[in-house]
Amino acid sequence: MAEFFQLLVSGLATGSIYALAAVGFTLLWQASKVINFAQGEFVMLPAFFILIGTQVLGWNFIVALLFALICTLVLLGYFFKRVIIDPMLPHGVLPIVIATIALGIVMRDSVKEFYSAEAQPFPAVFSEETVSVFGAVISVQDIAILITSLAAITLLQVFLTRTRTGRCMQATAQNRAVAEILGVNVKRMILYTFLINAALALMASVLISPIYLAKFSNGQSIGLIAFIAAIVGGFNQVRGALVGGLLIGVIDNLSAAYISAEYRTAFPLILLIIIILVRPQGLLGTAEERTV
Amino acid sequence: MKFSKVAVAAAVGAAMIAGSAQAQSVKIGNVVELTGGGATVGNNWKNAVVMAFEEINAAGGILGKTVELTNYDTQTNAQNSRAMVQKALDDGSYVILGPIYSSSTKVNMILTQRAEIPQIVGSEAPFITTSGNPYVFRTSFGAAQSMPKLAAYLKDGVKASSVGVIWVNDDFGKGGRDTVITELKKRGISIAVDLSTEVGQADFASDVIKLKNSGSDAVFAYLHEEESARLLKEIKKQGLRQPIVGETTLMNQKVIDLAGDAANGAKGHVGLSADAPVPAVRAFAKKFEAKYGNKPDHNGIKGYVAAYTVKYVTEKMGKFDSKAFARTLHGLTISPKDEPGILMEVTWDDKGDVDRQSFLVEVVGGKQKIIEVLPKLGN
Amino acid sequence: MRPMTIAGLAVLGLLIVLPFGLKGYGIYILSLWIVYSIAAMGLNLTLGYAGQVSLAQAAFLGIGAYTTALLMKAGYPFFVGFGLSAGICFGVGLILGYPALRVQHHFLAFVTLGFNALVWLVFRNEEWLTGGTYGLMGFSRPSFFGVSTNNPVVFYFFSLALFLLLAFVLWWIVRSPWGRAFQALRENPIRANSLGVDVRRMTLLAFAIGSAYGGMAGSLFAPLVEFIDPQSFMLDTSLMLLLMVIVGGSGHFFGPILGALLVILLPEWLRFTEGLYLIIYASLVIVLLAVCPSGLLGLYERTAAAVRARSSDRRESAGGSAP
Numbered sequence: 001m002a003e004f005f006q007l008l009v010s011g012l013a014t015g016s017i018y019a020l021a022a023v024g025f026t027l028l029w030q031a032s033k034v035i036n037f038a039q040g041e042f043v044m045l046p047a048f049f050i051l052i053g054t055q056v057l058g059w060n061f062i063v064a065l066l067f068a069l070i071c072t073l074v075l076l077g078y079f080f081k082r083v084i085i086d087p088m089l090p091h092g093v094l095p096i097v098i099a100t101i102a103l104g105i106v107m108r109d110s111v112k113e114f115y116s117a118e119a120q121p122f123p124a125v126f127s128e129e130t131v132s133v134f135g136a137v138i139s140v141q142d143i144a145i146l147i148t149s150l151a152a153i154t155l156l157q158v159f160l161t162r163t164r165t166g167r168c169m170q171a172t173a174q175n176r177a178v179a180e181i182l183g184v185n186v187k188r189m190i191l192y193t194f195l196i197n198a199a200l201a202l203m204a205s206v207l208i209s210p211i212y213l214a215k216f217s218n219g220q221s222i223g224l225i226a227f228i229a230a231i232v233g234g235f236n237q238v239r240g241a242l243v244g245g246l247l248i249g250v251i252d253n254l255s256a257a258y259i260s261a262e263y264r265t266a267f268p269l270i271l272l273i274i275i276i277l278v279r280p281q282g283l284l285g286t287a288e289e290r291t292v
Numbered sequence: 293m294k295f296s297k298v299a300v301a302a303a304v305g306a307a308m309i310a311g312s313a314q315a316q317s318v319k320i321g322n323v324v325e326l327t328g329g330g331a332t333v334g335n336n337w338k339n340a341v342v343m344a345f346e347e348i349n350a351a352g353g354i355l356g357k358t359v360e361l362t363n364y365d366t367q368t369n370a371q372n373s374r375a376m377v378q379k380a381l382d383d384g385s386y387v388i389l390g391p392i393y394s395s396s397t398k399v400n401m402i403l404t405q406r407a408e409i410p411q412i413v414g415s416e417a418p419f420i421t422t423s424g425n426p427y428v429f430r431t432s433f434g435a436a437q438s439m440p441k442l443a444a445y446l447k448d449g450v451k452a453s454s455v456g457v458i459w460v461n462d463d464f465g466k467g468g469r470d471t472v473i474t475e476l477k478k479r480g481i482s483i484a485v486d487l488s489t490e491v492g493q494a495d496f497a498s499d500v501i502k503l504k505n506s507g508s509d510a511v512f513a514y515l516h517e518e519e520s521a522r523l524l525k526e527i528k529k530q531g532l533r534q535p536i537v538g539e540t541t542l543m544n545q546k547v548i549d550l551a552g553d554a555a556n557g558a559k560g561h562v563g564l565s566a567d568a569p570v571p572a573v574r575a576f577a578k579k580f581e582a583k584y585g586n587k588p589d590h591n592g593i594k595g596y597v598a599a600y601t602v603k604y605v606t607e608k609m610g611k612f613d614s615k616a617f618a619r620t621l622h623g624l625t626i627s628p629k630d631e632p633g634i635l636m637e638v639t640w641d642d643k644g645d646v647d648r649q650s651f652l653v654e655v656v657g658g659k660q661k662i663i664e665v666l667p668k669l670g671n
Numbered sequence: 672m673r674p675m676t677i678a679g680l681a682v683l684g685l686l687i688v689l690p691f692g693l694k695g696y697g698i699y700i701l702s703l704w705i706v707y708s709i710a711a712m713g714l715n716l717t718l719g720y721a722g723q724v725s726l727a728q729a730a731f732l733g734i735g736a737y738t739t740a741l742l743m744k745a746g747y748p749f750f751v752g753f754g755l756s757a758g759i760c761f762g763v764g765l766i767l768g769y770p771a772l773r774v775q776h777h778f779l780a781f782v783t784l785g786f787n788a789l790v791w792l793v794f795r796n797e798e799w800l801t802g803g804t805y806g807l808m809g810f811s812r813p814s815f816f817g818v819s820t821n822n823p824v825v826f827y828f829f830s831l832a833l834f835l836l837l838a839f840v841l842w843w844i845v846r847s848p849w850g851r852a853f854q855a856l857r858e859n860p861i862r863a864n865s866l867g868v869d870v871r872r873m874t875l876l877a878f879a880i881g882s883a884y885g886g887m888a889g890s891l892f893a894p895l896v897e898f899i900d901p902q903s904f905m906l907d908t909s910l911m912l913l914l915m916v917i918v919g920g921s922g923h924f925f926g927p928i929l930g931a932l933l934v935i936l937l938p939e940w941l942r943f944t945e946g947l948y949l950i951i952y953a954s955l956v957i958v959l960l961a962v963c964p965s966g967l968l969g970l971y972e973r974t975a976a977a978v979r980a981r982s983s984d985r986r987e988s989a990g991g992s993a994p
Contacts, residue, residue: 010497
């Protein structure tokens with residue numbers, strides 16, 4: 001039992017990080033039908049903005065964090081939208097998929113070439129001390145990551161449903177033309193979505209890098225898992241990504257422990273396929289109209 | 293940030309063009325993992341090779357000829373490595389260096405054998421030197437040399453009668469795992485649990501629980517650097533009491549830096565290490581760090597040694613002859629007295645395997661501490 | 672003759688002459704291009720004609736490669752492996768596509784993404800069959816009528832012949848009444864549906880045939896590389912094949928062939944930039960997609976149309992200004 005609890009808590013902590021990355025997928029999809037295949041790299045890169053601040057420029061962590069926030073919002077939010085997405089949006093989903101894959105390569109190899117090919121240690125934001133609960137050893141860091149992610153996603157949900165700007169963003173996501181008629185500044189709302197996505201990526205990066213270590217190639221595995229989590233949870237719901245992320249984190253641990261370590265990555269994939277066939281809108285998603 | 297690296301690359305490129313214009317140069321192809329999953333080890337190797345040949349060229353080249361080094365990227369892909377070795381051969385390479393990933397070497401060494409061009413590789417999987425290819429040479433111990441030492445240490449040093457093995461499921465980890473399990477069984481040690489993990493795995497909770505429940509006397513961990521660090525952190529967190537034993541990567545300074553005090557107490561066998569108590573190795577590590585901003589790992593040392601091997605063997609022969617190069621290197625011993633760039637005395641046998649001193653180490657207070665120096669097998 | 676036909680014949684002539692002027696590496700790259708072209712042509716049928724994104728073409732390439740390699744190791748002739756590869760991939764395509772196409776439009780992409788990752792795991796883990804991480808080797812290249820294809824040039828011509836045959840079959844499929852239904856489907860699915868075209872069945876068949884082309888490409892891939900390991904059939908390869916189709920121009924018959932050429936050759940041309948080549952390569956892809964999302968052949972058509980329009984304009988204005 002203690003063992004099961006241990007697996008569950010570790011899985012939830014890892015899963016909450018997947019959830020943070022997955023939320024970005026759902027946000028961008030809702031706002032502008034963009035599938036961002038560079039999402040993993042979006043989570044990898046901000047850690048290096050911080051490292052540039054602390055290691056190269058010699059700043060303290062807080063200053064470096066602010067610097068990283070600005071870089072992330074400008075580069076991964078504003079420029080990503082204006083330079084990559086806007087010109088391609090009229091041509092449908094596919095060119096954007098390919099372009100974001102290419103963008104991922106650019107980000108990955110730029111970090112490798114201009115910063116380092118080596119994994120970099122990254123300061124832990126939370127204490128790595130452990131506490132024993134019901135026989136399971138749990139680190140403060142795990143709990144803190146879980147709570148921070150839950151809080152961030154809940155706040156986002158509240159913002160989207162309870163504030164005027166948030167409701168305008170949702171209206172834009174649901175029906176652009178109607179939102180426009182109702183006087184919503186659609187362009188600005190979409191920009192907000194991209195900025196929120198960038199900020200969430202920074203947050204995921206800060207939480208994940210002490211565990212994953214900052215490395216150019218991190219984005220590949222995170223991106224794929226987050227993508228699966230988003231589909232499983234429901235591509236058009238913020239809370240779907242949360243559930244999907246947590247579920248994948250837990251399933252990964254339980255299947256590795258009780259079924260097969262060699263096939264541990266297979267179980268999330270099987271879940272993905274089953275979900276698509278049985279409930280294509282995802283666990284918490286709402287059905288979209290059939291496009292054909 | 294290493295913007296300067298671009299400038300260096302440009303300078304090297306310019307030097308290469310100038311070199312070929314003189315026609316007083318010799319071509320060497322360096323086929324290695326510059327992008328993809330193996331980029332970390334590949335760039336370590338490449339940087340060391342580039343540094344070595346810059347030194348060699350600055351000192352007048354090999355037999356008066358400038359070395360014209362070309363780097364080819366395998367993209368950590370076996371099939372692409374084959375294409376790149378073919379290209380390096382077409383370009384007229386005198387000797388080919390690399391790659392490091394064993395699955396790549398397995399495919400492309402057929403080409404160098406057909407072309408009768410020597411290939412000095414960084415791979416450690418056993419099959420490289422057991423297939424009877426007279427043109428392939430290692431730079432470090434193959435698993436077939438290092439794992440027996442490690443198994444002996446687990447039996448006599450740790451006095452373990454059962455061991456839990458945890459390994460990364462790619463060609464690096466699989467090769468080590470297969471060899472160590474054979475060697476352990478040979479010595480009557482049972483395998484309590486055999487755990488496969490993934491490249492880039494973040495959460496080791498389930499693996500450590502299994503190790504904990506296995507009731508083994510020791511844990512043998514054979515993972516890449518980052519995953520080793522994550523495993524050590526999880527082991528510390530769950531309070532695993534068995535000794536943790538590894539091969540080269542586990543005690544790597546990189547792992548120690550990444551895992552912090554969770555690395556303390558990890559023990560094992562180290563073939564090549566930038567922290568070895570050998571002044572020449574330390575001096576190399578210092579030069580490398582000054583030039584590239586990071587410490588070299590064992591792959592850096594391998595690349596550096598490979599470059600100086602080319603220099604020494606050619607000067608010993610007194611001519612550029614690829615076929616004779618392979619014949620000369622078999623059974624050759626190079627001592628740092630004769631060629632300082634070789635760093636430690638090393639002997640190649642008739643299969644292309646190397647023999648050199650190695651170390652048993654323990655991580656104490658965030659540093660590698662040598663417990664025992666293991667002599668060359670041949671002596 | 673239409674300019675396209677002339678260009679096609681010229682290219683064919685070049686392909687026959689070219690290997691004699693190339694060294695081992697050049698011939699290898701040309702052969703690799705042919706193999707990838709076959710897989711990309713298949714994907715083009717799925718994507719360009721039936722409008723479905725498949726991210727599993729590398730998995731089919733792998734299934735074909737392992738099937739052929741295992742059969743050849745067991746002593747069966749090449750064409751047994753080749754035929755079986757096509758058959759298995761066609762069948763798997765039907766089984767995978769049938770449920771996926773029942774649900775929403777873009778969901779085949781997600782199902783195939785999961786499928787590709789699963790197939791990779793099976794290749795790696797089932798060591799008794801596939802050799803696991805170490806891969807498979809030790810199968811020789813096929814020989815026909817006493818001529819061994821061990822010589823790279825001979826193997827190249829063998830691949831070229833198969834490629835031309837498969838290209839012709841695909842061309843025939845696209846031109847047949849059945850293929851015309853595809854075009855109707857692509858241009859207006861709702862109208863096609865109302866005209867009695869069974870959209871789902873058509874799409875499913877297109878996906879299965881496209882998958883079979885992936886399998887046949889894999890069947891050639893194995894003897895070309897003389898070694899196969901799971902690493903060659905990861906999701907990355909599927910994405911690369913998708914890139915080939917889109918860069919070349921999806922829905923254009925020659926699009927994927929041109930795309931494959933570019934995707935394989937561009938890194939070659941950029942190699943002088945050392946570590947920067949992937950960055951430049953990926954940036955160029957982004958620029959190309961921003962400028963011309965319909966690919967190179969789309970760009971060509973647009974330019975050609977513009978030139979035609981301008982020259983006819985000029986003729987009119989010239990005619991107008993004449994006394």
